[in-house]
Amino acid sequence: MSAETVRFWLDGAERRGPAGVPVGFVLYAQGERILGWNEATGAPRGLYCGIGHCFECRLTIDGVRDQRACLVPLAAEMQLTRQAPPPALTFQEVP
Amino acid sequence: MSAATCDAVVVGAGPAGLAAAGTLTARGHSVLLVDEAPVPGGRLRAQWYRLGSAVWDGRAEVRRLVEGVGAGATWRLGTAVHAVSGTSDEGFAVDLGAEVVRARTVLLATGATEVPLAMPGWTLPGVLAVGAAQTLWRGWHMAPGRRGVIVGINPLGFAVAQELADAGLASLAVVMPPPGLATAHLGSVGEQWDRLLALAAGAPPWAKPVAGLLHGRPGWRRAAMRWFPAQGIRVAGARLQLTRQALALEGADRVEAVRLQRLDAGGEPVGAPWREAVDFVLLAGGLRPLGELLGQVGAAMGHYEGLGGDVPLVTTRLATSRPGVFAAGNTLGIESARVAMAQGGLAGLGMAAHLGDEPPEDAWQRARGAMAAARRQVPFTFQPGLMQARAQHRQDSAREVGP
Numbered sequence A: 001m002s003a004e005t006v007r008f009w010l011d012g013a014e015r016r017g018p019a020g021v022p023v024g025f026v027l028y029a030q031g032e033r034i035l036g037w038n039e040a041t042g043a044p045r046g047l048y049c050g051i052g053h054c055f056e057c058r059l060t061i062d063g064v065r066d067q068r069a070c071l072v073p074l075a076a077e078m079q080l081t082r083q084a085p086p087p088a089l090t091f092q093e094v095p
Numbered sequence B: 001m002s003a004a005t006c007d008a009v010v011v012g013a014g015p016a017g018l019a020a021a022g023t024l025t026a027r028g029h030s031v032l033l034v035d036e037a038p039v040p041g042g043r044l045r046a047q048w049y050r051l052g053s054a055v056w057d058g059r060a061e062v063r064r065l066v067e068g069v070g071a072g073a074t075w076r077l078g079t080a081v082h083a084v085s086g087t088s089d090e091g092f093a094v095d096l097g098a099e100v101v102r103a104r105t106v107l108l109a110t111g112a113t114e115v116p117l118a119m120p121g122w123t124l125p126g127v128l129a130v131g132a133a134q135t136l137w138r139g140w141h142m143a144p145g146r147r148g149v150i151v152g153i154n155p156l157g158f159a160v161a162q163e164l165a166d167a168g169l170a171s172l173a174v175v176m177p178p179p180g181l182a183t184a185h186l187g188s189v190g191e192q193w194d195r196l197l198a199l200a201a202g203a204p205p206w207a208k209p210v211a212g213l214l215h216g217r218p219g220w221r222r223a224a225m226r227w228f229p230a231q232g233i234r235v236a237g238a239r240l241q242l243t244r245q246a247l248a249l250e251g252a253d254r255v256e257a258v259r260l261q262r263l264d265a266g267g268e269p270v271g272a273p274w275r276e277a278v279d280f281v282l283l284a285g286g287l288r289p290l291g292e293l294l295g296q297v298g299a300a301m302g303h304y305e306g307l308g309g310d311v312p313l314v315t316t317r318l319a320t321s322r323p324g325v326f327a328a329g330n331t332l333g334i335e336s337a338r339v340a341m342a343q344g345g346l347a348g349l350g351m352a353a354h355l356g357d358e359p360p361e362d363a364w365q366r367a368r369g370a371m372a373a374a375r376r377q378v379p380f381t382f383q384p385g386l387m388q389a390r391a392q393h394r395q396d397s398a399r400e401v402g403p
């Protein structure tokens, strides 16, 4: 791969990867299979369709939530953040 | 040209959209090309097939098509279309989120999406749609993993298996999907066999080992299943295991194993299921035309299993029932990238004509000739019953939207 290697950040940790390659693929190749957690169930999710259709690969990228990792090319100093699993749902008795 | 108004907006920069844009710019029309992906080419980028002694290199084809578009187009890559509204007379409004573009004609060339095989465990990280593995490897030279299986019998699955085997990356087993999926037509053993038969009839080089199995007498399916080797046969560098069914994908926070079941000659389970370790799984459920925007503009649609699902009814110029809205590529039915390009060329001429620039007869003849040639050259049949479905679609279209 001839792409330039750049520095980026995953959950605050320093990483390096090929610029221009969608970040979802970069992370997959680096062994990062979990990209987030389903909001309803908390189950781990990762790259699936690779083409922008399934929305399972959503990350916070440079502060913007819910960006599809399979569509956003890696750029230098990019901040990638996995969106935390939701706190356990609590139910209240409705009076 | 200012991006805010142009003659034509092309939604989808795959083989159909690029070919249409090239046809339009060559005739001097201003075009805006939009695609969600950061790079042009769509699924064509990741295609790489051996066709006899020749090679079909998707990337080279994309380069050629992009050159053909030339400087007469404005690009909006990495950009999603939120809505298309209005009419040709007042100008369509194409909402790109950050801007709204006006145009007198619109091409919807949004391609296809993979049919999900929603089996137990399919949302585990490490389970990929087979097209994602193709993009990983062919697009970015990254391997999906070391040991995996493909669930479902599908040409895209075999193409990916071939590429991974050629690269020495992984030897894949191709197994049957579990029973009782919501996408029922994919799930039954009989349907999978019919699919395989349709593939073999298309006679891609890798289908040769199976073709012999399938020629046959009454009851061929049962007979073939009976003496189908349990370890499978080698097809396209993969082990095709028709007498094995994946019941579930398992793992704690990523896929680690697949639970398998042996099938008898009638497709019924025999013996106890067992687990095999994997570090990735590819789901091959087949392709389905993607047509949300067609629904949004209210184009007349029809449902054709042989074309992969719901597709718009179109004239022979690929005009939909909404004046000024055209369709081309896999959104019109699942066929090869060559067919998509030819459809793009035809739609480009149709859009030019709609703009008042009626192309000469020889241009139409060349475009129709390219379409016929593309259909003769298909490397494999994607959907059983494609021919009949296409004939029915043509007939319904002529009745509903005209010649």
Ligand code: FES
Residues within 6 Å of the ligand: A024, A046, A047, A048, A049, A050, A051, A052, A053, A054, A055, A056, A057, A058, A068, A069, A070, A071
């Ligand atoms: S992997 Fe499906 S949208 Fe990104």
